[in-house]
Amino acid sequence: MPRINFHQQLAALKDKLLAMAALSQQALSLALESYLTRNVSLCEHVKEIEEAINAAERDVDELAYDLLAKEQPMAIDLRFILAVIKINGDLERIGDQASNIAQRVQSLTDVPLIELPIDIPDMGEKVGIMIRTALQALLEADARLAEKVLAMDDEVDDMNRDVQAEMVQLMQQQPEISAQALNAIIVSRNLERSADHATNIAEDVIFWVRGSDVRHKQSLSAAE
Template sequence: MPRIHFQQQLAELKDKILGMAALSQQALDASVDAYLQRDASLCQFVRENEKAINSSQRELDEMAYDLLAKEQPMAIDLRFILAVIKINSDLERIGDQSMSIAIRTLDMLRGDPVDLPIDIDCMRNCAARMIRTALQSLLDADAHVAESVLEMDDEIDRMNRIAHEDLTRFIQARPELSQPALHAIIISRNLERIADHATNIAMDVIFWVRGADVRHQLSAAID
């Protein structure tokens, strides 16, 4: 009976992390929609959503630490709880990056619309796809699916690099519009960082399922 109760608690922990993920995904979509639609009310939604994300993070961490202390899990169950704690942190940071996009958007709304050489929607779609795939790998305990997220990261890195180059040239040609262009550079970086957090989630799933820490391996490959 104690073992059955523990497994139920692990299932509840997974449900809670998926609920946290839904909040983070809402924050990402609302912040980018606010930018694309020039909608201040969506920025306010992101701000309110951030409070829910922070509350959810605290609640989930408390539950995970409580399980570690009381149940003293071993092997794959221990790795799952540790992975959830790290994934929880990455999801909260996705919320933070989305909040940054909303803040930049609010500042841009004070001026006239500017046609900037950057495809924010395409970058959002790439980052969102990475998050969804990473979460699917968590739901299915599928390390192979998680590995596919690592391969997606190069694409959004490329988009961020191109955006930075194009916007830098735009600023040089139109210095009077440098402020909105600088905001767009930072938003592009926010989206690239969100994708990095999705990659972290995927690596945590691999750690949970296989017991392999691929973070240092990935860093070594980059170096």
């Protein structure tokens, strides 16, 4: 009976984490929409969601640490709880990135909306796919699916570098739109960091399922 209760608690922990993940995804999606449309009212919604994310993070951590202390799990159950704690932090930071984007929007209320020669919507879509794929891998305990997220990260990194290069050049050519260009750089960076967090989540899923730590391996291989 005690072991059955333990696995019920593990399932509850996973459900709490996935509920928090939904909030993080919603916050980032709304923040990006607010930036693309300059809908300032969405920024307040993002702020409310971020507060809910922070509360959820505390709840997940509390349950995870409680299970570690009382149940002393071994092997794959231990790896799962450790992965949850780390994923929990990455989801909270995705919420932070969403909040940062919303703050950018609020700073642009008096700045004209112009079309810039970059594709922030496409970048946002790719980041969203990375987050959804990482979470699907978590839901299905699918390490191969998690590996697909790792492969996507380089593309988002390249897009971020392209945005920065394009916007720096644009600011030099048209100083009068420096505010819009600078904010585009910041939003792009927030999206790139969200992609990094999705990558971290995918790596933690692989750690949970396979017991192998894949952090930094790609960069080491590239260096060799």
